[in-house]
Amino acid sequence: MPFLAPLLLLGLAAVAIPLLVHLVQRERRDPIAFPSLMFLERTPAPFTSRRNLRDPLLFLLRALAVIALALAFARPVFGPRPVAAGVDVRRRDVVVLLDRSFSMRIGDRWPRARAAVDSVIKRLLPGDRMTLVAFDRRARAVTAATSDAARLRAALDSLSLTDESTRLAPALSIAQQRLAAGDAPRKTLVVISDFQRSGWDLTDEARMPAATEIGVVDVGGVAPVADRAVRAVEVRRDRRPGPSQMLVSARLTNAGPAARGVAVRLEVGGRVIEERSVDLPRDGGASVSFAAVPAPPDPVPARVVLAADSLPGDDAVHFLLNQAPALAVLVLEGRDSPFLTRALAIGDTPGFDVTTRTPSRAAAADLAGRRLVILADGAFPSGIGAARLLRFVEAGGGLIVALGDQVSPRSWPAAARQLIPGQIRPAIDRIGANGAVLGSLDQQHPALALLSGPRAGDLSAARFYKYRSVDTTAGVLARFDDGTAALTEHAVGRGRVLTFGSTFDGLWNDLPRQPAFLPLVQQLARYAASWRDAPRALEIGTSVRPSDLSRDAGPDGARWIANAPSGARTTFGGNGAPTALELTEAGVHELRPGGSPGARPRLVAANIAPAELDFATFDVLRLTNALTSQPGTPGAARTTDAEAETLADREARQSTWWYLLLAATLLLVAESIVARRSVTRTPVLE
């Protein structure tokens, strides 16, 4: 019968204590008070009388109690010594993966997970070395491999929950590396998590080294999670006439029993703007729309907050509220046509600030503040000049050139030739053949990806009766059915130039009458202007680069200082600092350029990733199977079942020490009863 702590069997020597006490016992120190010594005789106790056991039963009870205590502390284990997956008593490399993602805030998951780690630490045997890895979306080894329980517990105490989502792969990658690098003959991996389905991102590379014992501790429990949450917020521009206002609506979800009259409020700049009461169905959701709120020109922090429940972390969604910045566009049209300007005017994300000029009347001043110039079938704008237009594009501006009948190769000055990807070909008339269609379309390209949606419209239905092509083979995004380039893209400096082989005014084609026209034009404008949607909120885990904050930032960007909602300060960008800020906390982060502490901060709102709020789980057997080598080949051993359990596992399961402790207690109780009967009662005095 093996023992978990055989050294403590030395405690069996304590059996001799009652005997020694008896043998060396002297006369009682406390004399017995007696009325008179008149009839007593001096009779000192002879030593020989102490050599005999006066009460064998009492001695037996005491000895058995000592034996039971010594055995209990030695932690006996019944059954044969485990031989599977290595030898039990040999030292192990243990890696514990501890999930600390947002979902671990539910109920008592985190305390139970910590207790599970503590249990693993307690069961470490001499020579075992353990590595504690905390993971959420990322993974970090909190300790190096160590057998120092105090150090491991200190590392455990230093860990706290995060707002991050869950990913298993990084943590398992670290575990794989640490276990492979360890030199112990036995290896053990313990994964402690709630095993969210959204956290599953494993590949075949996740297998652990051979003969690794894999233990899983599922702290998620079987009871469904009851939680109310704000899952999303939508901010739209109020199109009604009047001052610029925004409409805020939120999507609420409810997992659990129906809830009536749940308070939900909209806060802007820390002030409660409106509070509504909604009924949430059982295991369902509801939408709530707030009244229009004035849209400030600069972003202000706002949030939609739900009445707090047992998991308050997902009861609010933070976002920025402001007027959406408009994309300033200069449209140079050779002839007056409503299609292009109207298509842009009704744009929402972003709104388009359209200025229309004829090419001949356009001036250099018209470029000021513009991010896009659309030269829609007109002569080259000599008022702007080739050099100035070129600089505009090179500086990051966008240019869309529609090649109609008013564009001729000779009308473009030589200085502006590089704005066109190639030589402009003569117009092709296909009116006799019922027009041409687009033969190919690169719908993977960002400029056209919008058209790949199910209801985005079919651009192939458009008929092109006349068109020009550009003599180029590079950057072709779409071709007519005869193979000539219909839409090309090429970069000039930091800007983009899109060349369209037809017009937007409906004279050479019926494109404006196609449903795809409007999204096409708006997307081409956004793409050419390199416009990026400034999100009102980001997910936790998103990286923010200096270039996201300033168009003027260089490759490394300027240095920025970020203040997290918790007050933590981070520096990123510039030399020697992280290249990007990784959002790890829910709330509104304030970002200021380095060296400008008084500058108005850029705000970034961050929220829990929606995937982390999906509390569905996967079967832990799936994990153990994925980490185990193929059946029939030597590989990791699963310990989710009782098979191949360690000596400590078996001892913990048997808990023999508990019964021994109980037996010792009962023996001591019996001893006290017997002792009370046999020992002379002490006289009492008044």
Add this chain to the structure above:
Amino acid sequence: MSERLTLDPAALARIGNLELVARWVVEGFISGLHRSPHLGFSTDFAEHRPYVPGDDIRHVDWRVFARTERTYLKTYEADTNSNFTVLLDVSASMGFAHGGITKLAYAKLVAATLSWFSRRQRDRVGLVTFAEDVRDIVPPSARHLPNVLHALERATASGTGSLARPISKIAQSQPRRGIFLLLSDLYEPATDVLRALGPLTGAGHDVIVIQLLDAAERTFPFEDSTTFRDLESGERLPVSPGRIRARYVAAMDAHVTAMRAKLGGGRVDYRLVDTSQPLDRVLFDVLLRRAFLRTAV
């Protein structure tokens, strides 16, 4: 009767109020005896006897003289207003107990109960507590029962004990004949005790001696070899109880036997009481014995 003999002294001692205990014991005791004619210190009219010179003329029955012109005296079996004085040993040895109540606590119960009983018989009751000398005196009086009970309650065991000196003083202060009840553990030779009681018996007092012993003092049940300390002198003695138990018990029995023989021969009413005995059994035995002795007189 047997149902009445169950007054546990330990239970009575826990009551704490001696007056209440005494009244309760006596009243219950009397009712349980169905007013037995054999008991009591007081006596009734006994007979007429002829007057002789020297008799107190106050006892002449003038009615008989008027009818017969002879002088006769009325005589009684006892004085219905006799003095009943408790002599309570409060030396340190009386504070001993082994599991039950102390001898002093038991003696208090006996003293309080018999005092109440006597007062109920219209006797005057008094109390003397003593150890090596007299400590507290409550003179016999018809109104001193509360004083007696109060003095009993405040008595504590301390000091060394000796009978001769205090009893000599008491005998000098009590010229009037009466009944003396001595409550003590009598750790003195019987001849010394008898000698100490001489002033009382010589003065014609009725003396009742109750020797109170704890059961442990009779059987010596101790096991461990240890040191015994004399409660009064503080002297210590290493003793192996198992080796001397038999000799101790024999010596104690001889002591009791000698006490019974010496005191009985000295016309002293002697009674040995184990403090574990029910209290009413002790009362019954004492009072019954008193009735027997009086009848014998």
